[in-house]
Amino acid sequence: MFKRIREDIKTVFREDPAARSTLEVLLCYPGLHAILVHRVSHWFWNKELNTLARVLSHWGRFFTGVEIHPGAKIGRRFFIDHGMGVVIGETAEIGNDVLVYQGVVLGGVSHEKVKRHPTIGNKVVIGAGAILLGPIDVGAGARVGAGSVVVSDVPDGATVVGVPGRVVLPKATKKVSGVELDHNKLPDPVIEVLHRLEKRIEELETKCREKCES
Secondary structure (H helix, E strand, O other): OHHHHHHHHHHHHHHOOOOOOHHHHHHHOHHHHHHHHHHHHHHHHHOOOHHHHHHHHHHHHHHHOOEEOOOOEEOOOOEEEOOOOOEEOOOOEEOOOOEEEOOOEEEOOOOOOOOOOOEEOOOOEEOOOOEEEOOOEEOOOOEEOOOOEEOOOEOOOOEEEOOOOEEEEOOOOOOEOOEOOOHHHOOOHHHHHHHHHHHHHHHHHHHHHHHHHO
16 A cells, blocks of 8 residues: 555656645645555455445545546556545546546446446546546547547547547557647647638638639
8 A cells, every 4th residue: 555655756746747745745645645545445345344335435535636436446656636525436546647627527328237437547637627428438649638538438548539439540640758748739620621621721812812813
């Protein structure tokens, strides 16, 4: 347990250049607090002390603004940046070296007691306000753009943006701190379509002028 806590603290320094000291990280990072609370509540959950696990998780939500169900499975070096508004459901599964930003929701779409939340692969980045719904798989190394709504599987290394989420880049390229970080530079598929339409209209107008002049 203590080895995992030290690893989570090191992850904060790896992913956030604003982190300056271990004391600051321990006192001022609600994302880290939420993860540490979850590590304990998940242990109780696995011991079938479900009510105690839920109570601990609830208090973690109260103090951090991050809601993680104690049944969720979270891998190593998971980092929640800023944290407020993050919701992770009971059957969600998250791999290693995953980075999420504030407002991310890993939600379910079923009332059945089955696998109903997303499975996130290793080294995935999920931008602020993104919503991932249902028992979908997000492949290793994928990036989900801020504000996207993802309801279908995402291939390994792909970039998905928009509402609903669409794959716009089959493979991510640049890596920072072990994960794909530049979610602020993702393309906007709607704007790209509008640019193509604008270009096509200009071509048609040019052809019309040429015909009129001839």
